[in-house]
Amino acid sequence: MTATGIERKLDELGRVVLPKELRNTMHLATGTPMRIYVEGNRIILEKGSHACAICGDTQNVKEINGKEVCQNCITAIKEQG
Numbered sequence: 001m002t003a004t005g006i007e008r009k010l011d012e013l014g015r016v017v018l019p020k021e022l023r024n025t026m027h028l029a030t031g032t033p034m035r036i037y038v039e040g041n042r043i044i045l046e047k048g049s050h051a052c053a054i055c056g057d058t059q060n061v062k063e064i065n066g067k068e069v070c071q072n073c074i075t076a077i078k079e080q081g
């Protein structure tokens with residue numbers, strides 16, 4: 001486990017913001033499904049499977065070089081080239 005030393009407060013709806021740097025490092029785009037586990041007094045967040053590393057979409061996701069990317073982003077990247 002990596003300690004980030006970051007402390008965030010829950011808001012009134014029970015939300016906590018994951019720092020942008022952490023989201024970037026972990027490829028957590030907006031819409032990425034997150035699984036929540038409880039282990040003793042720890043709450044563990046795990047990136048849901050089959051979510052696009054670029055846009056977070058969960059439809060038509062393929063694994064490319066160890067990263068999951070959706071067909072829409074694959075097409076968009078091809079069009080850039």
Ligand SMILES: [Zn+2]
Pocket residue numbers: 052053054055056057069070071072073074
């Ligand atoms: Zn995508």
